[in-house]
Amino acid sequence: MSADPLKDPILWKQKAAAFVTRSHHHLWGKNNEDPQVFLFQQDLTNQFVKQMHLGWNKHGQERTLEKWGLYDKMETPDNGRQKGSFILPPGIVFPHIVEKKLLAVWIHPLDPAGSWFMVPGSAKTPIRLGSQKNPIKVVDDLFEGLRLFQGRQETLRVEIRARQ
Known part of the structure; x- marks a missing residue:
């Protein structure tokens, strides 16, 4: 298998961009005071949060590797999920965008000491x-x-x- 987890980079970018956009809208939707308070406690202004296109993934979501343009046999953490899938955990969504290109997506729990999760297919830079x-x-x-x-x-x- 190739070292590159992307079988279809265009499909990955479409799925990742849709997830980032949806999570950004969720952050500014109704009943999402907890993630907004968390970001405020991190000393981040609303204007900056919007500028960086941060978002909120309220619930963990299982996704199929192949439908995200990833090789279905790539190794991902086994968190009680089906083979050939991965979990988008709940948390603050941080898209790494350079010159309008989405390179990576990170998710951080609402715990400052928590570990980030890198969405499979993200650039590891x-x-x-x-x-x-x-x-x-x-x-x-x-x-x-x-x-x-x-x-x-x-x-x-x-x-x-x-x-x-």
Whole structure:
């Protein structure tokens, strides 16, 4: 099997973009005060949350690898799911978008100490926010990186490396 989990990159981008858009709308829909409060407690402004297109996946969802353009035999964590599928866990959805291209999707639980989940098919590169011309600061926490970038978008490049 290929090292690249994407059998159909176009299909993956369509499914991932639809998930990101839906979760972004869920965050700003009715009865979603908990994730909004959580983001406020992380010192992220509503304007910045919208700018970064963060979202909210309220319930865990099982998805079929093949329907997401992924090889159906790729290894994914076995969380009581069917073979050939994966779970999109509940949490804050962070899309890594560079020049209007969706590269990766991360989901973080509503627990600051929780671990992120990278959606299968996402690029396994660090998240880099900001201009290449700016000095870089490397962090290993999503929310720390977002806070730094929120406050210094014009003068700092932030690289966020996943704590797995």
